[in-house]
Amino acid sequence: MPLPTDEKLLALSQNLIDQFHKIFGEYPGFRPAHAKGVMLTGTFTPTAAAAGLSSAQHLNAPSTPIVVRFSDSTGLPLVPDNDPNANPKGFAIRFMLGERVHTDIVSHSTDGFPTHTGDEFLEFLRALASSDPKNLAGSPLEAFLGSHPAALAFVQTPKPFPFSFGTESYFGVTAMKFTNAAGESKFGRYRILPAAGNQYLSDDMAKHQDSDYLVDEIGERVAAAPVKFTLAVQIAPEGAVVDDATIHWPADSQVVELGTLELTALSADTLAEQKHIIFDPIPRLAGIEPSDDPLLELRAAIYLMSGRKRREA
Known part of the structure; x- marks a missing residue:
């Protein structure tokens, strides 16, 4: 995939990467954000309702192989x-649609x-970098917030x-446009819900966990039984803003279940695969298109730029 030609977009992307490095340090071979992670493999099986929302290949096939990555925030590989x-x-998911074809x-x-x-x-990252989180009074971050x-x-x-990467819900940041075979389109945001339900630790319980408790636990969990999630889409109500990730839609908005993500094993070489894979927030396939949210092209450029540098390390 080539880089965009918009010089302003490229400059902003590089500035954001540099700012992450300023906050966390630069670690060759690792992502500037969400540096620490673990990869698994499995299968996606769509529901009958999925085809009614989109003609996308993986939503209409009997099943599709997937590769996923769970991660921690920050650019620190050992956080x-x-x-x-x-x-x-x-939580990033790759649907393997064919030889060198994916979404x-x-x-x-x-x-x-x-x-x-x-x-x-x-501006937010710069304010964060120049402020003491323990003493926000009068700081750039306090002013920004x-x-x-x-x-x-x-x-x-x-x-x-x-409690586990497998007992957490995850949310797509930006809206996508879903179009079915009849040409009917709806905007929506992804929701990924654990079959085991949301399970959390108290702050006190968390303090007593090992530093790799989530990475270790997901390995043990998937070795014992498949780890399952429901992939769903929250549908934008008529007239809703669909190009601003800060705006929430009503909690009672329609939700369409697209299918089941079933994770069955750790990746064979998780560190090497994490270094190589470059996820793309833009779907780039028929049946699902990006919205006009300005974060999409920017995130895609950042992932590609940092990913190429990561592969070279």
Whole structure:
């Protein structure tokens, strides 16, 4: 996949990568954000309702092989799983549609995003880098959060420690446009719900966990039995804003279940595969299109730029 030609977009993407490195340090071979992770393999099986929403290949095939990556936040490859800064958790899914043909979903465990645009997100990171989280009074971060209510709401949203990567819900950041074979289109955001239900640790329980408790646990869990999730889409109500990741839709909005993600094994060489794979937040296949959310092209460029550098390391 080639890089975009928009010079402003490329410059903003590089500035964001540089800012992540300024906050966390630079670790060749690892992502600037969500550096620590683990990969698994499995299968996606769609529901009958999936074809009614989209003509996408994996939503109409009997089943599709998948590769997934769970991750901690931060750009620190050795961040403890029970460090508060390691939340929200990430969950990326690749649907293997054919030889060198795939489509991805990138999600995290907090519903929403702190900013509407990449420029705002860069301002947020710069404020974070120049502030002491333990003494926010009068800091650049306090000023930013005071003038950006969506960012304040995101920061204040509870981010409990999951018992397992397999007992957490995950959310697509941006809306997608789903079109079925009849040409009918609806916008929606992904929701990925654990079959085992949401299970969390208290802060006190989390403090007593090992630094790799989630990575170790998911390996033991998948060795004992398949780890399952329901892949669903929250449908945008008529007239809803679909190009701003900071805006939530009503809680009672329609949800369509697309199918079951069934994870059956750890990847054979998880470190090597994490270094090589570059997830793409833009679907790039018939039946699912990106919305006009400005974060999409930016995130795609960041993932590609940092991914190429990671492969070279």
